[in-house]
Amino acid sequence: MYPLRRNRRLRTSEAMRSLVRETAITPNDFIAPLFVVEGKNKKEEITSMPDYFRFSLDLLEKEVKELWSLGIKSILLFVKVPDNLKDNAGTEALNNDGLMQRAIRAVKNVVPEMLVMTDVALDPYSAYGHDGIVSGGKIINDDTTAILAEMGLSHAKAGADILAPSDMMDGRIFEMRSLLEDEGFHETGIMSYSAKYASAFYGPFRDALDSAPVDAENIPKDKKTYQMDPANREEAVKETLMDIEEGADIVMVKPGLCYLDIVRDLRNEINIPIAVYQVSGEYSMIKAAAEKGWLDHDAVVIEQLTAIKRAGASMIASYFAKDAVKLIS
Numbered sequence: 208m209y210p211l212r213r214n215r216r217l218r219t220s221e222a223m224r225s226l227v228r229e230t231a232i233t234p235n236d237f238i239a240p241l242f243v244v245e246g247k248n249k250k251e252e253i254t255s256m257p258d259y260f261r262f263s264l265d266l267l268e269k270e271v272k273e274l275w276s277l278g279i280k281s282i283l284l285f286v287k288v289p290d291n292l293k294d295n296a297g298t299e300a301l302n303n304d305g306l307m308q309r310a311i312r313a314v315k316n317v318v319p320e321m322l323v324m325t326d327v328a329l330d331p332y333s334a335y336g337h338d339g340i341v342s343g344g345k346i347i348n349d350d351t352t353a354i355l356a357e358m359g360l361s362h363a364k365a366g367a368d369i370l371a372p373s374d375m376m377d378g379r380i381f382e383m384r385s386l387l388e389d390e391g392f393h394e395t396g397i398m399s400y401s402a403k404y405a406s407a408f409y410g411p412f413r414d415a416l417d418s419a420p421v422d423a424e425n426i427p428k429d430k431k432t433y434q435m436d437p438a439n440r441e442e443a444v445k446e447t448l449m450d451i452e453e454g455a456d457i458v459m460v461k462p463g464l465c466y467l468d469i470v471r472d473l474r475n476e477i478n479i480p481i482a483v484y485q486v487s488g489e490y491s492m493i494k495a496a497a498e499k500g501w502l503d504h505d506a507v508v509i510e511q512l513t514a515i516k517r518a519g520a521s522m523i524a525s526y527f528a529k530d531a532v533k534l535i536s
């Protein structure tokens with residue numbers, strides 16, 4: 208007696224495997240996050256993110272040209288704000304000549320076709336490291352969303368293509384969309400961090416921007432009153448459907464690897480593009496294990512990115528974007 212069906216026939220060679228492969232990652236899938244600092248000729252390695260850097264505007268221009276030449280057509284900008292410009296309301300975020308606004312113009316100036324996405328959240332600008340205004344030990348929702356909408360408008364005016372609110376305040380997509388429409392920015396898109404979890408994987412990012420919640424009296428130590436509980440699944444669908452109703456063009460699940468069930472739930476439920484953010488801690492784990500010689504860096508990178516796409520991601524924000532595109536070309 209022999210087995211009637213032998214699944215191994217379809218795995219006999221690389222040619223055969225590639226013929227039946229269901230998922231492929233391509234340069235079109237990637238959004239490259241970029242960290243920007245003030246100054247000139249600066250390329251600072253982030254301690255907890257080996258081989259990842261903060262760039263001053265001149266070197267950002269160089270980096271963006273290189274990304275474009277590799278086939279990466281969208282970037283997501285984050286800025287590191289000097290301490291003396293931080294306050295509770297994130298006032299500097301509205302400065303039309305602030306670092307973010309100048310970074311957007313710089314990128315559009317060197318590679319006009321590059322799709323520029325911008326982080327819209329108060330934490331890099333917040334003296335307390337929170338994504339909203341802090342008062343009486345709480346994060347104040349509605350005053351924050353009004354500022355976020357203004358912040359988004361200022362990015363749109365500087366030339367941003369897609370605003371990416373990463374704050375998890377309620378109602379901010381509606382507020383932001385409404386202001387954009389009022390002001391005539393009908394084509395500026397919104398990529399909402401709709402299912403963003405209160406994750407311990409954001410640590411290295413907070414090092415990169417020096418944006419961790421400060422340790423002081425009456426300041427919440429974590430972001431659990433606005434970011435989602437990692438234990439919840441149904442809630443991700445609710446959050447995301449609300450953001451779509453409020454006007455989001457693209458929604459996001461964040462982090463990636465631990466939340467692929469959520470990605471698949473959403474893929475089955477909704478019909479707009481889903482971005483997945485493979486976050487800083489996911490990057491650093493791979494780097495650390497590879498440095499010790501315990502994991503094959505390149506193989507693990509491709510495996511994880513493929514798994515994210517297979518789960519249902521339409522696009523992936525990843526610190527490995529450049530590595531991955533080189534590996535698959």
Ligand code: PBG
Pocket residue numbers: 326328329330338373374408409410411412413430485486487488
């Ligand atoms: C904050 C923000 C965070 C990230 C993106 N935007 C951190 C946080 O919520 O504290 C994390 C990204 C990463 O870890 O790579 N608005």
